[in-house]
Every structure is written in structure tokens, then in C-alpha cells.
Amino acid sequence: MQMQASGVQQQLLLFVVALLSLLAFYHQTLAGMIDIWSRSETFAHGFLIFPIVLFLVWRRREHLAVTPVAADARALWLLPLPGLLWLLAEVVDAAVIRQLGFIAMIPLLVWALLGWAVVRQIAFPLFFLIFAVPMGEGLIPPLMDFTAVFTVSLIKLSGIPVYVEGTYFSIPSGNWSVVEACSGIRYLIASLTMGALYAYLNYTSLRRRILFILFAIALPILANGLRAYMIVMIAHLSDMKLALGVDHFIYGWVFFGIVMLLMFWIGSFWREEPEPVPAPAGRAGAAAGGAPRYGLFALLILLLAAWPVAAQLLERDIGLERxxxxxxxxxxxxxxxxxxxxxxxxxxxxxxxxxALGFFAQGEASVGVYLAYYARPRQGAELINSQNVMIAQKHPVWHQVGESRVSVEGGPGRVIQTRLKSAAQRLLIHDWYRIGGHHTANPYLGKLLEAWERLRGNGRPSVGIVIFTEEDPAGSTDREALRRFQRDLLPRLEARIELAWQRSREGDG
Structure with a gap:
């Protein structure tokens, strides 16, 4: 029995060493996550995730004490999957995918060195690690659209006349816009994180846990729409004296706190008793495991180290100066x-x-074109990045009043169509990506194309193509101008991109 206990302790020691090795090999990925936690209020909860996971594992200590510990080589067959995902994300600098790959390796370490039985005992704490990844910003545009539609609908039901254009609307007392801060993404992420934790701590059945998590997703979305409506109405009824500036956000967080208390209160009606702790008799024998698997441990370390090494080999600086x-x-x-x-x-x-930026005319049609050339994806220089936008939020002159994806015959296929307006002008814009000779408006496909180009060692650039024209009220003339420009000049724009790439390679050589 002493040998068995010693074997378990050694296997646990191997796991700790493997976990520390993982953190060392992928320390830059972890540092990137911490950097986002420290500068983003939306993801500041990330600092709490690892301590919460440790606490949740500690709560299972009585169950873990009677759980067999045994290495399982089956996990090694799956470990290359998050490693490859991390590598692909690394070569195109896709931070969220890279971080997900890193986090996904932790449960596989537990499975490989401690066994499937241990994974089952701490399945939720391992799953909860995903909330450490700062993700969800892709939901901001649809959340903004929902909030705008929800708010405007309630305003109309209140009998107030409203003029709507995209996420901007006007009522007799003033003008309003739904911006990123009004999307409710912070409320949604916070509610989902707390809701998942509450469901695990208060329910034992998987069905109730899933239903409560879905409730924690739906409630903040609806509550944020109601919050936006209340702020507009308070300002409207107070002759635009209240619910503006700092108190605008104070009302939001106070309201969110009330919503969370309401969510937990409703959830308490279906609370279940916790799972009983196993009887003390037989703990020692049940917790025993086999001899430490040093060969499996060595192979595991090699698999963990392989991906950062591969990334270094692919990190060939092409030496381009701007x-x-x-x-x-x-x-x-x-x-x-x-x-x-x-x-x-x-x-x-x-x-x-x-x-490059230029303006062209043919008859009465005038079109502008902008090209953004990225030699290769790297930190701070990525074509596909949430910071690359048609206009920044709260721009002092321009406002975005619409965005959709449309197909253009005789051009690059599907493009992103954006409509902007200022006090004096309206613009219709088409933009898309050209990556390795392929055209796409899909950012996920674009990232895959960038990864493929890097893995091929091709070195071809990624280019953002934006064409735009003044929009007329009917909208038919300007769309035709853009379509005609794409048909006539897109091949010549591609030729200029290829020429710039070839010359840069000659200069590098």
C-alpha cells in the first residue's frame, strides 16, 4: 500500500512538472491573456478564473481522494490537436485561437498523467478555464443591432416618434446612438461567467445546469435592451438633464447588479442538494494507482515543446522595411x-x-480606392484585426449607419458593404481581403488563408481593399459605380499589389 501511495505522489509530481513546463513553453500566450485582463474592463474577471478553478478543485478533494490515479496514453493522441491549433494561430497572430489552444492543453495534461477518472471528477473546473480566454468581441455588432432594434421598438410603443438609421435614432428631445459600450457585451460575459459558476455550485443535474446557463445568456441581452430604453426615457422626460455622461454608466451597472440578484433569486427555487461525499472506508485503496509512467511523461513534454519550436522555425523575418x-x-x-x-x-x-489612396472618375461616377498592404501577420501589424475599421467608435465627424455582406458580380464575390454619413456627405463602401491571391470578406477564412500561406513559406502579402463612393438617396447609381470600378480596375489593382511584392523580394534579396 505504501508503494501504491508513493506511486500516486510521483505521478502527481510529474503532472505538476508538466503543468509548469506548459506555462514555461507558452508563457507569451499567457502573458498576452494577462495583458488583456489588465487593460480591459470587459475581461478583468480573467484574474479570478485560475483561483476559482483551484478552489473548485479543492472542493472536490474528498471525491478525488477515492479516485484512482493512473496515466492514460490515449490523451497523447489528442494533444497534437490543440498544439496544431496554437501553431496555426501563432503564425497568423490570432490571439483568441492561440489562447484557446493553450487552455485546451491543460485538461489533456490531466487526462494523460492523472487519468480519465480524475478528469471526470473535475470536469467543470477544467471547463471553467475557458472563461480565462478574452473572447466575445465578435458579438458586439449583433448585440448593438439588437439593442438598437429593441430600444426603438419600445420607444415606438411609448408613443414617441422616432427616426431610425442603423444604430442611430432621433427622437424630439435629442439624438442617440448605440455604440460598443451600449452593446451589453460586458454584461453578457459577466453574466455567463457567474451563471455558469452558480449553476455548478447549486445544481447537480446536467439539464438544470444547462438551462440556467442559457437563462444567464438570454437575461442580460434583454436586460441591456431595457436598460438602454430606460436611459433614453429618463433623458427624454428630464429634458436631457439626466442619464447623460457619468450617470449614464452608473445607472447601467446598478441596473445590472439588480438583474444579477434577480437571476440568482430565480435560480434558487430549483436548487439541488450537493453530491454526497464518499464514505471514508476504502479511500486508501481506491486512490491507488500504477507505477509512474516516465516514458509517457517524456513523450508528453516533447509534444508540448514541439509547437513553440515549430513556430520559431516558421518565424522567418523577411526583413522588409516599410x-x-x-x-x-x-x-x-x-x-x-x-x-x-x-x-x-x-x-x-x-x-x-x-x-495607397486614390480617387478615380468615369463620366459622372467617382470612386475612391484604398489599399492596406501587410507583408506578413505579426503583433501590431495584422490585416484581420478588430482595430482595423471603417471608422473608429465615437468619431467626431462620421457615423456608421449600416453594415451588411453583399455579392458583387464580376468582382471579388462577397464583400462587406458599409454606409457612413456625416453632416455634409454620405458614403457607400465595399471592403474585403486579398490574401495570397484569394479574395474573401470572411475574417475566419482569411485567417486560415494567412496560415496556409505562412506554412507554405510563400511570403505573399495580405491586403485590405476598400473602394467607396458618394451615396445617392436611391442607392442604385453608387452601387453600379462600385460594381463597374471593381470589374474594370480590380485586375490592375492586383497587378500593382503583385508588383509591390515582387520588388520587395528583390530588395530583400
Whole structure:
């Protein structure tokens, strides 16, 4: 019995060493997560996730004491999957995917070195680790749209006339817009995190846990729409004296706190008794395991180290200086002539290695084109990034009043169509990505294409293509102008991109 207990202790020691090795090999990924926790109020709860997980595991100590500990080689067959996911995300600098791959390795370490029985005992704490990953920003646009529609619908039901354009609306007392801070993403993420924890601590059946988590998702979305409506109404009824500025956010968080208390109060009606602790008799024998698997441990360490090493091998700095990339636009082609700018707007792209902006006219049609050239994805220089937008939030001049995906015949296929307006002008914009010679408006497909280009060692650039024109009230003329421009000049724009790439390679050589 003493040998068995010693074997369990040694296997636990191997697990601790493997976990520390994981943290060492992927320390930059962990540091990236911590950096986001420290500067983002939305994800500040990330600092609490690992301590909560340790607490949840400690709560299971009585059950773990009677759980057999035994290494399981089956986990090694799955470990390459999150490793490969991490590698693909690393080469294209997709932070969320990289962090998910890192987190997914932890349960596999538990399975490989402590066994499937231990994984089953702490399944939820292992699952809860996913809340440490700062993700969810992709939900902001649909949440903004829902909040705007929900708020406007209630305003109309209140008998107040309202003019709506996208996420902007006007009522007799003033103008309003639903921006990122009004999307409710903070409430949703906080509610989901707390709801999942509450469901685990208060229910034992999987069905009740899932239902409460779904409730924790739906409630903050609806509550945020109601919060937005209440703020508009308070301001409207107070002649725009209340619910503006700082108190706008104070009302929001106070309201959210009330909603959370309501959620927990409703959930308490279906609370279940906790799972009984196993009887003390037989703990020692049940907790025993086999001899430590040093060969499996060594193979596990090699698998963990393989992906960072592969990333270093792929990290070939192509040595491009920004001034070496000469990206230019044609002066005239297919009846289109270069003209003076018809707007002072341009996309808000960051970290590009080169950019080009020009304006063209053919008859009465005027079109602008903007190219953002990225030699390769890297930290602070990514084409597919949430910071690359048509306009920044709360822009002092321009407002986004619509965004959709449309198909363009004879052009790149599907593009993102955005409508902007200022006090003096309206713009219709089409934008998409050109990655390794392929066109797409899908950011996920774009990241895969970037990863494929890096793995091939091709070194071809990623380019954001934006074309825009002034929008008329009917909308048919400007869409036709964009379609015609894409058909006539897209091949020439691609030729200029290829020329810039070839010249940069010659300069690098």
C-alpha cells in the first residue's frame, strides 16, 4: 500500500512538472491573456478564473481522494490537436485561437498523467478555464443591432416618434446612438461567467445546469435592451438633464447588479442538494494507482515543446522595411482617370507596411480606392484585426449607419458593404481581403488563408481593399459605380499589389 501511495505522489509530481513546463513553453500566450485582463474592463474577471478553478478543485478533494490515479496514453493522441491549433494561430497572430489552444492543453495534461477518472471528477473546473480566454468581441455588432432594434421598438410603443438609421435614432428631445459600450457585451460575459459558476455550485443535474446557463445568456441581452430604453426615457422626460455622461454608466451597472440578484433569486427555487461525499472506508485503496509512467511523461513534454519550436522555425523575418514596399495605384485605365479627392474620409487601418489612396472618375461616377498592404501577420501589424475599421467608435465627424455582406458580380464575390454619413456627405463602401491571391470578406477564412500561406513559406502579402463612393438617396447609381470600378480596375489593382511584392523580394534579396 505504501508503494501504491508513493506511486500516486510521483505521478502527481510529474503532472505538476508538466503543468509548469506548459506555462514555461507558452508563457507569451499567457502573458498576452494577462495583458488583456489588465487593460480591459470587459475581461478583468480573467484574474479570478485560475483561483476559482483551484478552489473548485479543492472542493472536490474528498471525491478525488477515492479516485484512482493512473496515466492514460490515449490523451497523447489528442494533444497534437490543440498544439496544431496554437501553431496555426501563432503564425497568423490570432490571439483568441492561440489562447484557446493553450487552455485546451491543460485538461489533456490531466487526462494523460492523472487519468480519465480524475478528469471526470473535475470536469467543470477544467471547463471553467475557458472563461480565462478574452473572447466575445465578435458579438458586439449583433448585440448593438439588437439593442438598437429593441430600444426603438419600445420607444415606438411609448408613443414617441422616432427616426431610425442603423444604430442611430432621433427622437424630439435629442439624438442617440448605440455604440460598443451600449452593446451589453460586458454584461453578457459577466453574466455567463457567474451563471455558469452558480449553476455548478447549486445544481447537480446536467439539464438544470444547462438551462440556467442559457437563462444567464438570454437575461442580460434583454436586460441591456431595457436598460438602454430606460436611459433614453429618463433623458427624454428630464429634458436631457439626466442619464447623460457619468450617470449614464452608473445607472447601467446598478441596473445590472439588480438583474444579477434577480437571476440568482430565480435560480434558487430549483436548487439541488450537493453530491454526497464518499464514505471514508476504502479511500486508501481506491486512490491507488500504477507505477509512474516516465516514458509517457517524456513523450508528453516533447509534444508540448514541439509547437513553440515549430513556430520559431516558421518565424522567418523577411526583413522588409516599410520604405522598401512601393505600393502605387494606376493613373488611368479602362476609361477611369485619377481625380482630386471628393472626401476627406479614409479607413482606419493600423500597422500596415504600405498603403495607397486614390480617387478615380468615369463620366459622372467617382470612386475612391484604398489599399492596406501587410507583408506578413505579426503583433501590431495584422490585416484581420478588430482595430482595423471603417471608422473608429465615437468619431467626431462620421457615423456608421449600416453594415451588411453583399455579392458583387464580376468582382471579388462577397464583400462587406458599409454606409457612413456625416453632416455634409454620405458614403457607400465595399471592403474585403486579398490574401495570397484569394479574395474573401470572411475574417475566419482569411485567417486560415494567412496560415496556409505562412506554412507554405510563400511570403505573399495580405491586403485590405476598400473602394467607396458618394451615396445617392436611391442607392442604385453608387452601387453600379462600385460594381463597374471593381470589374474594370480590380485586375490592375492586383497587378500593382503583385508588383509591390515582387520588388520587395528583390530588395530583400
Amino acid at each position: 520604405e522598401r514596399i512601393a505600393l502605387t495605384l494606376p493613373e488611368a485605365a479602362a476609361g477611369w482617370q485619377r481625380v482630386e479627392p471628393f472626401t476627406d474620409w479614409q479607413p482606419d487601418y493600423r500597422g500596415m507596411d504600405a498603403e
